[in-house]
Amino acid sequence: MEKMGDTWRGVEKITRTALVLEALCAAPFEPLELVDLKILSYKSSLLMALASAKCVGGLHALSVQRSCTQFTPGDSKVCGTDNVTYDTSCELFATKCNLEGTKRSHRLHLDYTGPCKFIAPCMDAELVQFPLRMRDWLKNVLLHLYEHDSMSPGFLILKQRIRVRKIHESERRLHAGDHPIELLAQDFEKNYNMYIYPVHWQFAQMDQHPSDRFLSHSELAPLRVPLVPMEHCTSRFFQECDADKDKQVSFREWIHCFGIKDEDIDVNLLF
Numbered sequence: 130m131e132k133m134g135d136t137w138r139g140v141e142k143i144t145r146t147a148l149v150l151e152a153l154c155a156a157p158f159e160p161l162e163l164v165d166l167k168i169l170s171y172k173s174s175l176l177m178a179l180a181s182a183k184c185v186g187g188l189h190a191l192s193v194q195r196s197c198t199q200f201t202p203g204d205s206k207v208c209g210t211d212n213v214t215y216d217t218s219c220e221l222f223a224t225k226c227n228l229e230g231t232k233r234s235h236r237l238h239l240d241y242t243g244p245c246k247f248i249a250p251c252m253d254a255e256l257v258q259f260p261l262r263m264r265d266w267l268k269n270v271l272l273h274l275y276e277h278d279s280m281s282p283g284f285l286i287l288k289q290r291i292r293v294r295k296i297h298e299s300e301r302r303l304h305a306g307d308h309p310i311e312l313l314a315q316d317f318e319k320n321y322n323m324y325i326y327p328v329h330w331q332f333a334q335m336d337q338h339p340s341d342r343f344l345s346h347s348e349l350a351p352l353r354v355p356l357v358p359m360e361h362c363t364s365r366f367f368q369e370c371d372a373d374k375d376k377q378v379s380f381r382e383w384i385h386c387f388g389i390k391d392e393d394i395d396v397n398l399l400f
């Protein structure tokens with residue numbers, strides 16, 4: 130959960146172009162005559178992208194890795210959707226920018242953090258269980274933020290607090306834990322109302338670049354990327370959420386993916 134929080138803070142950072150420019154003027158880029166060609170090409174690609182306003186989605190996605198905005202060397206390998214391991218997410222997005230306009234560029238996204246590895250195929254029976262766990266997890270993330278917020282305010286806005294307080298104060302709620310699937314399914318039936326806001330909340334957190342009620346691949350990245358290596362059904366789940374296969378997950382598609390009923394879809398809950 131801490132990791133997810135960091136990711137979101139990172140997303141805010143990338144919107145500050147000044148930060149990127151500042152980082153480009155510091156180590157490992159300068160002095161240029163001493164750096165190797167690879168580092169120099171990262172810098173050129175990024176400057177080109179910034180100057181031409183191309184690759185905006187890619188630049189947004191760069192923020193998935195904080196190390197990338199800071200350009201520090203380290204163990205930050207990532208796996209692309211082309212199943213190639215890149216040394217850093219910067220290298221992946223620089224590659225994507227360089228291929229701009231080609232099919233390969235279009236298909237290349239950050240798949241997950243860490244070097245590429247074998248990810249077992251997700252079976253139908255497992256896929257059914259995925260939203261149950263994810264829904265429970267979303268609710269727990271919010272409860273966790275609520276508890277932090279009670280100690281030091283700033284994690285939630287007032288409207289969010291009011292919503293989460295209702296869940297927190299309920300005596301019937303299922304407390305965080307490693308619960309069997311049957312119990313999660315039972316709780317969803319019994320405490321269905323508690324899951325409506327967390328599902329809306331997660332959508333609103335991601336739908337910001339732009340805020341158009343559709344989630345693009347790069348908008349989903351902050352949630353997807355850390356999950357893929359831990360939950361092997363992540364990719365298949367998000368692919369199947371996109372029911373009409375337009376490469377975006379619409380608000381309605383997202384809500385349906387989590388078993389929330391049509392009558393409970395509420396755009397006023399997107400905060």
Ligand SMILES: [Ca+2]
Pocket residue numbers: 335336337338339340341342343344345348
């Ligand atoms: Ca969007």
